[in-house]
Amino acid sequence: MKREIFVVADNIFTPLGKTTAENFENLKQGKSAIxxxxxxxLSRQPFYAALFDKKEFPKEDRYTKFEQIVIASITDALQQSGxxxxDEKTVFILSSTKGNIGLLETETHTPELFDRISLSASAKLIAEYFGFKNQPIVVSNACISGVVAIITGMRLLRTGQYENAVIAGADVISEFILSGFESFQALSPGVCKPxxxxxxxxxxxEGAGTIILSSNPKYAGNIKALGGGxxxxxxxxxxxxxxxxELSLAIDQAMKDADLSIGDISFISAHGTATSYNDEMEANAIAxxxxxxxxxxxxxxxYGHTLGAAxxxxxxxxxxxxxxHVxxxxxxxxxxGVTRSVNVAKSIAASSKPNFLKTASGFGGCNAAIVFGK
Amino acid sequence: MPPQITYITSSCVISQGIVLKDGKQLFENKAADVQAFLLAVYQHFGLNYSKFYKMDNLSKLGWLASEVLLDNTLKKGDYQPEEVGLVLANRNSSLDNDLKYFDSIKDIPSPSLFVYTLPNIVIGEICIRSHFKGEHAFYIQENFDAGFIENQVNYLLNNNILQACICGWVDILADHYKAALFLVGKQNNDGAIPFSAENMNAVFNQLT
Incomplete structure (x- = not known):
């Protein structure tokens, strides 16, 4: 028997809202931050993106904007969880693709700056802020980082190495990142159409998200992280x-790990970046x-593509x-506009099934899938 | 399910101009800079793979270490593609190449440099070469955390998610580089040693 892993609390910190509830309300109303x-x-040309208002981060001295949004997100989730x-039984996991890479654009390139940019430095600062005792774990695996972070946390609780995992992910948009996607001609000239x-x-x-998982049976009845691949x-x-x-392999592995079959799944939260290749591949995998x-x-x-937070x-x-139940x-x-006749949800709908599948894919040929449910 | 015993079937360490396999020195080239050293390793081992030339230095280093690691160790057909995976870590992410991409922004941002601005691309390069399709993950650590790697890899092997796993460290920033890769499996082959943090650290420390 696998140990059950419960969702204890969460937060979403994005230009669309500072709590999960605020974000969800705005999503139900069909709002976009793009x-x-x-x-x-950031760019010589005008561009479409979902960015925080600059005024929200007037000072970046001790903590950079990247670290500030992670801290804000974790703070809210922790407050709900109590x-x-x-506690030595709690582990902190951080997920990001590029973290503080934007510092290359504003600071002098020195060995000290390179140490400051490293994700380990951010993880350490954030861990110290909250008083986490254990060595933080940092995942940086392109656009599947967030899903890999949750899977890593779920497994560390399953094996009993820890009892609680605080898993946070974030990325902020710099000229570095924007110019790269521009150079790939991957950016939509308007709002994307997955x-x-x-x-x-x-x-x-831009955005941050935090999910707190626990194997403590006192959370029985909460939604669970059921399986990953x-x-x-x-x-x-x-x-x-x-x-x-290959994404299909990851999906099958996650479903097997969760011990569920197709009929148990209410919906799929797809990666759906709206690039021609990603959506076609993803539809193939789902089929x-x-x-x-x-x-x-x-x-x-x-939200746009929030990279390591997505x-x-x-x-x-x-x-x-x-x-x-929606x-x-x-x-x-x-x-x-994909070959396989996948069932893309066009309007908000009711659903009574208790589980969902989340998929993600990214550069380096990486794919990940995770199943949550009751 | 009781945990199975897992083994380090082979190891490769590359650092300071030296290439070790299973503790034995196979190559030394101390005079060269990083770029020249990586090419010298490629040539010394008689490798023939045109994609090598377009890789960034992190991918070159990790790819070369994996080639030495797998040579005569893992044969085609030993495992299904989805039975082999990778768990890697490093300190400097892709910063070595990020700095080169950053320099290109002022002029024309280079898509061929941008694609290497992620640490897990080295995993992608090794998977493409050897046709590995199993689980993988890239972690950032201040220093090599062998205990963490041991737990991650044993979870994958004990739960039959993988049958063999390449794990370890691949790090590069400017002239400072180190790779230490381990092939871990369930068979106690000739020369295999138990897969443990202690044994990984002993191999890792063969070169500073």
């Missing part, structure tokens, strides 16, 4: 698999795993959807 920006510090952070026939690229977004395409470092077979008829959504037109933010939104729609989607 708008056009003219910001010469967890004692100095799975749509006219989809034309992704938007980037990770795979590699072994095909191309910047383009996804043509067949989707290969027999989940073609299960409603799926992508939140990328609400797996966390989108999982937490979906946990909230389960609690509310499936959220895919903003920006009008007409299916």
């Amino acid at each position: 708008k056009q920006h003219h910001n010469a510090a 967890l004692n952070t100095s 799975f749509d026939k006219d989809r034309d690229g992704l938007n980037l977004g 990770i795979s590699n395409d072994a095909n191309h470092i910047s383009g996804p698999s043509r067949t989707g077979k 290969l795993s027999g989940l073609e008829s299960v409603p799926l959504n992508s939140l990328k037109a609400n 797996g966390l933010i989108e999982s937490i939104v979906s946990v909230q959807s389960l609690k509310d 499936v959220l729609p895919t903003m920006g989607f009008e007409e299916r």
Whole structure:
């Protein structure tokens, strides 16, 4: 028997809201944080992205903006949980793709700066802020980082090494990141359209998310992290698999780990970046795993692609959807533009099934899937 | 399920101009800079893989270490693609290449440099080369945390998520580089040693 792993508390900290409840309310109302920006510090051209208001972070001395949003997100989740952070049974896991890389743009390049940029430095500062006793764990595995962080936490609790895991993910958008996606011609000239026939690229977004997991039986009755899987395409470092077979492997592994079958799944929270290749591959994978008829959504037109935070933010939104018995729609989607006839949710719908599947894929050919449920 | 005993089937350490396999020195080239050293390793071992030339130094280092590690150790057909995976860690993420990409932004941002601004790309390169499709993860650690790696890999092997796993450390920043990779499996082959944090640290410390 696998130990049961419960969701204790969570937070979403994005331009769309500072708590999970506020974010969820805005999503139900069909709001998006993506708008056009003219910001010469980030790009020579105007661009669409979901960014925090600059005024929200007037000072970046002890903690950078990246660290401030992680701290804000963890603070809210911890307050709900009542967890004692100095408990030796609690582990802190941080997920990010690029963390403080933006410091390269404003600071002198010295060995001290390079140490300051490292994700270990951020994890240490944040752990000290909250008084976490154990060595923090840092995941940096491209766009699946958030899902990998949750899977890592779930397993550390399953084996009994820890009892509680505080898992936070975040990324902020710098010229470094924006110019890279521009150079790949991956950015949409407007608000992105996941799975749509006219989809034309992704938007980037900023945000943080925190989920607190526990194996303590006192949380019995809460939604659980049920199973996870990770795979590699072994095909191309910047383009996804043509067949989707490898993401399908990760989905099947997660379903097996969760001991569930297709009929148990209420909806799929897809990666759905709205790039031509990602959505086509993802639809192939979902069909290969027999989940073609299960409603799926992508939140990328609400949040943009929040990189190392995406797996966390989108999982937490979906946990909230389960609690509310609804499936959220895919903003920006009008007409299916992928080969397989996946069931892209267009409007908010009721659902009574108790589990959902979250998928993610990224550069390096990485794929991940996780199942949550009751 | 009782935990199975797992073994380090082979190891490779590359640092300070030296290449070790299973503790034996196979190559030394102290005079060269990083770029030249990595190419010298590639040539010394008679490797022939055109993708090598376009990789960043982190991927080159990790890929070379994996080639030495797997040579005569893991044969094609030993495992299904999804039965082999990787758990890697380092200190400096992809900063070595991030600095090069950053320099390109002022002129024309280079997509071929940008793709290497993630530490897990080295995992992707090794998977492409050897057709590994199993679980993988990349962690950032201030120093090599062998105990953490041991727990992660044993979870994957004991739960039959993987049958073999390449794990360890691949780190590079400017002229400072170190790779220490381990092939871990369930068979007690000739020369295999028990897979433990202690044994990993002993191999890791063969070179500073």
